[in-house]
Amino acid sequence: MLDASGSIDSAGFEQMKLLVSRIVGALDVEGGRARVGLLTYSSSVDAQFNLSTYSTRADVQAATAELRYSAGRTNTADALAHVRSVMLAAAAGARDDAPNVVVVMTDAGSNDKQATLVSITSCHISNL
Numbered sequence: 001m002l003d004a005s006g007s008i009d010s011a012g013f014e015q016m017k018l019l020v021s022r023i024v025g026a027l028d029v030e031g032g033r034a035r036v037g038l039l040t041y042s043s044s045v046d047a048q049f050n051l052s053t054y055s056t057r058a059d060v061q062a063a064t065a066e067l068r069y070s071a072g073r074t075n076t077a078d079a080l081a082h083v084r085s086v087m088l089a090a091a092a093g094a095r096d097d098a099p100n101v102v103v104v105m106t107d108a109g110s111n112d113k114q115a116t117l118v119s120i121t122s123c124h125i126s127n128l
Contacts, residue, residue: 001083002067003106005042005074013069016105021061023103029057035095036060037087041079042072047086052093074109 002016020038027034035051038060048067054060083102088094 001076001079001102001104001106002038002040003042003074003076003104004040004046004067004070004072005109006071007074007107007109008069010069012107013067017064017067019105020064024057024060024064027057029055029060035093035098037083037092038064038067039079039082039087040067040070041075042070043075044072045075045079045082046070047082050087050092074106076104076106080104 002013002020004013008016024036027036029036032055036049036054037051038048040046040048049060049063054063080102086092088100088102090096094100
């Protein structure tokens with residue numbers, strides 16, 4: 001999850017993209033041990049690609065490099081809810097035999113802190 005809101009400037013967003021690329025470079029995507037999905041969020045949630053979309057590190061890194069900064073509000077609660085209910089579903093590539101790990105890159109400035117806490121609690125209950 002990449003925060004693309006107005007509180008993250010475009011330079012900060014570019015730094016997050018570079019960090020994602022470095023992290024992906026260390027994962028075993030080709031061997032099938034790791035799958036990567038990514039969404040950006042600001043006022044709205046934009047699922048960029050699901051866990052089953054790409055099967056190589058290079059493809060994930062290329063798609064990440066193409067992400068665009070959008071500005072807007074910081075809607076962390078809806079982004080977490082989307083990951084939990086849509087992106088971590090079997091139809092999107094989630095596997096029962098693999099742990100789900102969600103990485104959130106943000107400045108922690110959610111516009112609705114209470115809703116974000118509810119979403120975090122739901123993710124915790126779901127073992128994310």
